[in-house]
Amino acid sequence: MTAAGPTRKGRWVAYAVLAAFAFSLGLLGWGLRPVGVVVGPYRGPVERALVVDPQRGAVREGVLDGDRYQVGIPEAAREPVVLLEGPNGSSVRSSPFVPAERIDLPLLALWQASPRLRVEAGEVRADWPPVPPEEGYPDPLRYSLLFVYRKPAGRGEASLLSREPSLTISLGELRGLLKDRDPGAREVEVEVRAFDPSQPQGALWVGGRIAWRLPD
Template identity: 40%
Template sequence: EIHGRALGPLLRVSLVDVGRHVQRPAQLESDGRYRAKLPPFAREPRVFLYASDESWVESKILELPPEGGVTEAPPYALWTSPIDVAVDADQIRFNWAPIPEGEGYPARRRYSLLVRFKKDDGELGEVSFISMEPGRTTSLGELHELLLQRDATSVDVTLELRAYDPGIKDGPLWVAGRRPWKLPPPPKAPDGGAR
């Protein structure tokens, strides 16, 4: 079994064996403690702790307990934040709340703002903006260059905000929220056409 504790309000907890694509709900107590049975032949168990459908923590890969034993997962605290977007001429500013410090949060923090979009072949694509601070500025031209494979008929993208500790390989991942966003048109070139 996997036992653990969530710090903060919690909607649900799932145990996921990433390598085998198996998911199981965990039994959740009112104080945030949970326990989950491992599926047979588990290889890479992780727990997913959900504050909502758009905000969760994905644990590191947990050690497999000895047969009949228990693995204690580290405590994780949940983080939610809106993603604000301000467009001023050719500049785009993304802002969000910083991930708190303390128990259950990363000791060092790096943010990743994912931009998911529909590609011209119908598949989903994504680009990531990395930041050490709670916010990121880019130009409209740079964003359009990064989305070159985007389906030109679609302006709908999804923004997803993540944080992690850059010093831990395959470590936990905090997802603060998602939001839809409409991509503004590309900036105009000096001759009046799109750049």
């Protein structure tokens, strides 16, 4: 179990926040004209398919048809990704791709895995359902447990890495990771992720997220 670097740990939160902003721009019609289409198979209870390029403020929602998605590529996009969203905060994001008239992506499988945390004898023990060893999931595989908390000004993040679908950290160590937390903000958001460590810009899976209250 190791701490993750700031680039990896913050990337998905940045995508989520910027995607929401980009979607608001999309509602205004900016850069929405499709210049191509991206299609691919999916597995799992996907509720929405998007193409998102937050850096360009470009987003477009697509359609789900059986076990496939199809999304128009916004005119403004330069390095977009496909984002498939499921229940309880689960999602999978593809690797970035270069827009073209038609892009065919490989299978993206949704992973549903809300983390479970408990405190025993001064240690925080976390576990979650593992990623299946099947097509559509990362291989090789690493897990990341992300803590998002409130600071006196803004929000902070801390991330822990694991090879297994579980990890243990002392309560003191966890408090140290969250040392700039607002003392009055006891509740944190905990999110479990999975990724291929050999692909820094590769796909990213979010199994789910929960609200968790830090113990005294």
